Structures are given as structure tokens and as C-alpha cells.
Amino acid sequence: MTGPARAGAQAGTTHAGARSESPPGARSGAPSGGSSGGSEELLRRHEGVLPEWLALYYERPIELTRGEGRHVWDAQGNRYLDFFGGILTTMTEHALPAVTRAVAEQAARMVHSSTLYLNRPMIELAERVAALSGIPDARVFFTASGTEANDTALMLATAYRRSNQVLAMRNSYHGRSFTAVGITGNAAWSPTSLSPLRTLYVHGGVRTRGPFAALGDAEFIAACDEDLRDVLTQTRGGVAALIAEPVQGVGGFTSGPDGLFAAFRERLSAEGILWISDEVQTGWGRTGDHFWGWQAHAGNGPPDMLTFAKGIGNGMSIGGVVARAEVMNCFDTNSISTFGGSPVTMAAGLANLAHLLEHDLQGNARRVGALLIERIRSAVGGLDLVREVRGRGLMIGVELVTPGTDASCPRAASLVLEAAREAGLLLGKGGGPGGSVLRIAPPLSLTTQEAEQGAEMLARALRETRERLVA
Known part of the structure; x- marks a missing residue:
């Protein structure tokens, strides 16, 4: 795959050497939404007719076919906890x-x-x-x-x-x-x-x-x-x-x-x-x-x-x-x-x-967001991959650096995105050239249980990425 959108982190793409197994704990089954052809065939068609600079997340881009609440499903039936909401657009919940x-x-x-x-x-x-x-x-x-x-x-x-x-x-x-x-x-x-x-x-x-x-x-x-x-x-x-x-x-x-x-x-x-x-x-x-x-x-x-x-x-x-x-x-x-x-x-x-x-979703964003940012900060304490966890409400950024330095690390963000997806969690990224910040912005109806679950999946992805970077 060639061109800016598939070859550069600036465009929002990742190059993490994705694994082939389905996300742990994700539900598998027949694809929802009546997709025609597999994801590889759809990607080939995408590249044949759309601009090279039209960014796609993940080394193996996924097709989302259904959403409900704070979860979405891909064409293979895998379920994900959505912590990005279509770039902060699914504000209340999927399929409200x-x-x-x-x-x-x-x-x-x-x-x-x-x-x-x-x-x-x-x-x-x-x-x-x-x-x-x-x-x-x-x-x-x-x-x-x-x-x-x-x-x-x-x-x-x-x-x-x-x-x-x-x-x-x-x-x-x-x-x-x-x-x-x-x-x-x-x-x-x-x-x-x-x-x-x-x-x-x-x-x-x-x-x-x-x-x-x-x-x-x-x-x-x-x-x-x-x-x-x-x-x-x-x-x-x-x-x-x-x-x-x-x-x-x-x-x-x-x-x-x-x-x-x-x-x-x-x-x-x-x-x-x-x-x-x-x-x-x-x-x-x-x-x-x-x-x-x-x-x-x-x-x-x-x-x-x-x-x-x-x-x-x-x-x-x-x-x-x-x-x-x-x-x-x-x-x-x-x-x-x-x-x-x-x-x-x-x-x-x-x-x-x-x-x-x-439903006072602003109040829910304040309460559950405070819990989520506290859980993330606690989980990454002492992890030199993370420079800062910042944000307010359900708008949280996790800035990543090359371990042991203060230098932004876009590759780390790409690796974490891949690892989180494999675990069943969708994140965003951004922050300066290349994008070294994980962006967390789930629907405002996020529950405390989902916040706890997402924080744990993110923590595992961060630890796994740190191990890969220093190996």
C-alpha cells in the first residue's frame, strides 16, 4: 500500500504489524449490515477510487457496520467499545x-x-x-x-x-x-x-x-x-x-x-x-x-x-x-x-x-470522565511511555513519548491504537506532527463499568507497546 494516507502517521494511519486473531472477548458471528466482499476486497476498492490522502486507521482497516449504545461491530462481527465516537460525533449513543x-x-x-x-x-x-x-x-x-x-x-x-x-x-x-x-x-x-x-x-x-x-x-x-x-x-x-x-x-x-x-x-x-x-x-x-x-x-x-x-x-x-x-x-x-x-x-x-x-449527559460526562481519567492516571503511573494524561469530562488525551525521553512518539500512538483495537477498544489520535496523543472521547452516556473496562484495556495496550518499543 502506497501514498501519504497509508504511509505516514501525519495522515492518521498506523503501521503496527497487526495480529491476525480477533479481539479477545469480542463477539464473532456473521457480518452485520450486508457487506459485499471481505475487508481486503473493500480496501482494494477504496484504494482504487478514493484519494490516497483519505486517511484510514489501522494496518488492517476495519469496516464498521452496526452500533448500539457505546459499542460498534465490524463486518466480521467483532464488537468494540467505542472511545472515539466517530471523531466526537456520536455524542449520546449509537442508534439512539x-x-x-x-x-x-x-x-x-x-x-x-x-x-x-x-x-x-x-x-x-x-x-x-x-x-x-x-x-x-x-x-x-x-x-x-x-x-x-x-x-x-x-x-x-x-x-x-x-x-x-x-x-x-x-x-x-x-x-x-x-x-x-x-x-x-x-x-x-x-x-x-x-x-x-x-x-x-x-x-x-x-x-x-x-x-x-x-x-x-x-x-x-x-x-x-x-x-x-x-x-x-x-x-x-x-x-x-x-x-x-x-x-x-x-x-x-x-x-x-x-x-x-x-x-x-x-x-x-x-x-x-x-x-x-x-x-x-x-x-x-x-x-x-x-x-x-x-x-x-x-x-x-x-x-x-x-x-x-x-x-x-x-x-x-x-x-x-x-x-x-x-x-x-x-x-x-x-x-x-x-x-x-x-x-x-x-x-x-x-x-x-x-x-x-x-438525561443530564453533561453531568454524566463530568462524573464518569473524572473516574476515567483517574483510572488511566493510576494505571500508567510510572510508565515512562506516557508523558501526560490530561483533559476534562469525556475529552481526555494521553500524550506518548519515546521511553526515557520527552520526545513525542507517533509510532507509539500507532502501536497503542493497534493493540487497543485487538483488545476490543477503539481510540483516536492526534497532537502535532504525526500524532503522538491518544484521543479518548466516548459517547456521553458512557457507564462507570464501561469506563473501568476501557481503562483496563488501554492500560494493557500501553504496557504492551512499551515492551515492544524497548525490546
């Missing part, structure tokens, strides 16, 4: 009955109409999102993805401020479009240096590496704020906005101290610069302590805009922007969304959000 029922009922009435017509499910979901956002006099625009949501927020900011200068965080990721790549501070996910924007990168997204890592939290915030001040002196004319993830997702679940963006906001507000909080991965209660990631930095109020996607649809394609009316209404031209606000996806979002709130 309320969502599948809402989708079926709406699809039976009407699948599509576009935003040129009144759309009751879209208006109802917009009302709920606006009320939850914390942004006063909020307006909501729906898109089909987080990338498109960030594109829209940037277009609003640049139109409102009449400037194409944008501040972004180092180590950030905001999507795969031309505009979003232009503000992504992560070389592994930036296929081109060309951009319609002039982007200036500031410090603060990574707490335990970089020039300010040795400082205390207050001193770290002060140093990052001074860096921001210095960057602003380098600009000519008004900067449009700062866009920032409260917890960096693809960057390895890293974050600055609570209050960092409040300090930034004070400086930005003095110059009229907008703050866009990218909540595509942190929104809807995943961090446990807060419904939105920006609330850890509340300081002098909410952001001017927030973007969302992923979890709200529980697998359906929903993204969007919330902005105060003055900003949202700044366009003086027509605009529509063909697929944003689809009646079917809006029905799914309404059902999923209602389930999340009624």
Missing part, C-alpha cells in the same frame, strides 16, 4: 432510538426543502441553540459541517470588520476547506500555504510545551496576553477576529489555563476585534464542567460568535454559527444554505439535544 425515530418520521413527511421556505424543525432547533448559547440577541445559521460553520464565521467576521486579518492559535485545527486550512496552526493538517486570509498565530493553546510551559497559570496567561499585544502591534489596520478552540481537538486535547481567553477578550474588545469560539468538539457538555468550552473563560462574557457541529447531530450532518444579531446580519447580499437546516437533520438535532438535556 429517539433520533432514529425522529429521522424516520421526518423523512416520511419531507426530506428536503432548502432555506427558501419556512422550516419548522430548523426554527425550533435554532431557538433552543440560541437560548443555550449565552450570546445575547443571538441568531443561528445552520450548515452541513463544522468546516462550513467556521468558514461562515470567518466570512461574517471579515465582512463585519472589513478586514481579512485573523488571529488563530498555534497547534489549532478548524477544518479542511481552503479558508479553514488558512487558519490551521498545525502543519500536519495544512496541505497548502495559500489562503484568502492573513493569519497571525498566537501562543496559549498548549500548556505543557513551548516557551511558557514552566510558568504558573497566572504567569502563563500574562505571557500569552503580552504575546497577543505584541502581535497586534505588527498589524496594519483592524484585525477581524480571533478564532480559538477552548480545547484543541486535533491538536491533542490541549488547552491553556481557565481564564486565558477572558484575558484575550479584554484586549480584543478594546480594539473591536471579534472572538469566535470554535465549539465543534467542546460543545454540548462534553467537558463536563461546562456546556460550552468558552464558559471556562467566561470573564467578561460570552464570545461574539460560536461555531458548532459534530455531536449535536449524533452522526447526522449538522453544523452552525451562533452570533449576536449585529454581526450575523452584517451581510448586504443574499445568501442561502441548500443543505444546512435540512428538515431531517434538524429533527435529529432536536431529538438528540432533548435526550442530552433530559
Whole structure:
């Protein structure tokens, strides 16, 4: 297998020399979902028609055919505990009955109409999102993805401020479009240096590496704020906005101290610069302590805009922007969304959000997430493969290094992914060039028993990987 997606860790692939046996304890049986041909044949077809840079996890990529609760099954009938949720997208649980029922009922009435017509499910979901956002006099625009949501927020900011200068965080990721790549501070996910924007990168997204890592939290915030001040002196004319993830997702679940963006906001507000909080991965209660990631930095109020996607649809394609009316209404031209606000996806979002709130899944993320991170930290104590276990709620990162050093080790992350899969556990990875951080983000309904089970499987995979690296 050749090409970037199969040959480089930057694309998210692994090269661990996978074993042939089925995951221990996994259920085997006839493939679910009516797959045609085996996994090797499907991989051959994939490589024959899809881009080489379209990343696949695992040396032997798997086809997932069914999901239920916090588990998924592959085409061979093997069951896995899902600790990645389709990249933080299956937020509540797989095949949530309320969502599948809402989708079926709406699809039976009407699948599509576009935003040129009144759309009751879209208006109802917009009302709920606006009320939850914390942004006063909020307006909501729906898109089909987080990338498109960030594109829209940037277009609003640049139109409102009449400037194409944008501040972004180092180590950030905001999507795969031309505009979003232009503000992504992560070389592994930036296929081109060309951009319609002039982007200036500031410090603060990574707490335990970089020039300010040795400082205390207050001193770290002060140093990052001074860096921001210095960057602003380098600009000519008004900067449009700062866009920032409260917890960096693809960057390895890293974050600055609570209050960092409040300090930034004070400086930005003095110059009229907008703050866009990218909540595509942190929104809807995943961090446990807060419904939105920006609330850890509340300081002098909410952001001017927030973007969302992923979890709200529980697998359906929903993204969007919330902005105060003055900003949202700044366009003086027509605009529509063909697929944003689809009646079917809006029905799914309404059902999923209602389930999340009624079952206090934010509280569950806080409680079970605290247990999970404690179990992982306890299990890896003294293991020199692990540099740091960090996170909040059910958004946890495990940073790996070459044993006995402080050097990031992408190969270790790939090996752990393979070993965990063989044990029946699915993980994600990310964090800088190559990806040396294991990303753990299960559905927010994760039970304590599943957390305990997953922590043990992860611990075994880490110990096995350490042995292989030093053998």
C-alpha cells in the first residue's frame, strides 16, 4: 500500500504489524449490515477510487457496520467499545432510538426543502441553540459541517470588520476547506500555504510545551496576553477576529489555563476585534464542567460568535454559527444554505439535544470522565511511555513519548491504537506532527463499568507497546 494516507502517521494511519486473531472477548458471528466482499476486497476498492490522502486507521482497516449504545461491530462481527465516537460525533449513543425515530418520521413527511421556505424543525432547533448559547440577541445559521460553520464565521467576521486579518492559535485545527486550512496552526493538517486570509498565530493553546510551559497559570496567561499585544502591534489596520478552540481537538486535547481567553477578550474588545469560539468538539457538555468550552473563560462574557457541529447531530450532518444579531446580519447580499437546516437533520438535532438535556449527559460526562481519567492516571503511573494524561469530562488525551525521553512518539500512538483495537477498544489520535496523543472521547452516556473496562484495556495496550518499543 502506497501514498501519504497509508504511509505516514501525519495522515492518521498506523503501521503496527497487526495480529491476525480477533479481539479477545469480542463477539464473532456473521457480518452485520450486508457487506459485499471481505475487508481486503473493500480496501482494494477504496484504494482504487478514493484519494490516497483519505486517511484510514489501522494496518488492517476495519469496516464498521452496526452500533448500539457505546459499542460498534465490524463486518466480521467483532464488537468494540467505542472511545472515539466517530471523531466526537456520536455524542449520546449509537442508534439512539429517539433520533432514529425522529429521522424516520421526518423523512416520511419531507426530506428536503432548502432555506427558501419556512422550516419548522430548523426554527425550533435554532431557538433552543440560541437560548443555550449565552450570546445575547443571538441568531443561528445552520450548515452541513463544522468546516462550513467556521468558514461562515470567518466570512461574517471579515465582512463585519472589513478586514481579512485573523488571529488563530498555534497547534489549532478548524477544518479542511481552503479558508479553514488558512487558519490551521498545525502543519500536519495544512496541505497548502495559500489562503484568502492573513493569519497571525498566537501562543496559549498548549500548556505543557513551548516557551511558557514552566510558568504558573497566572504567569502563563500574562505571557500569552503580552504575546497577543505584541502581535497586534505588527498589524496594519483592524484585525477581524480571533478564532480559538477552548480545547484543541486535533491538536491533542490541549488547552491553556481557565481564564486565558477572558484575558484575550479584554484586549480584543478594546480594539473591536471579534472572538469566535470554535465549539465543534467542546460543545454540548462534553467537558463536563461546562456546556460550552468558552464558559471556562467566561470573564467578561460570552464570545461574539460560536461555531458548532459534530455531536449535536449524533452522526447526522449538522453544523452552525451562533452570533449576536449585529454581526450575523452584517451581510448586504443574499445568501442561502441548500443543505444546512435540512428538515431531517434538524429533527435529529432536536431529538438528540432533548435526550442530552433530559438525561443530564453533561453531568454524566463530568462524573464518569473524572473516574476515567483517574483510572488511566493510576494505571500508567510510572510508565515512562506516557508523558501526560490530561483533559476534562469525556475529552481526555494521553500524550506518548519515546521511553526515557520527552520526545513525542507517533509510532507509539500507532502501536497503542493497534493493540487497543485487538483488545476490543477503539481510540483516536492526534497532537502535532504525526500524532503522538491518544484521543479518548466516548459517547456521553458512557457507564462507570464501561469506563473501568476501557481503562483496563488501554492500560494493557500501553504496557504492551512499551515492551515492544524497548525490546
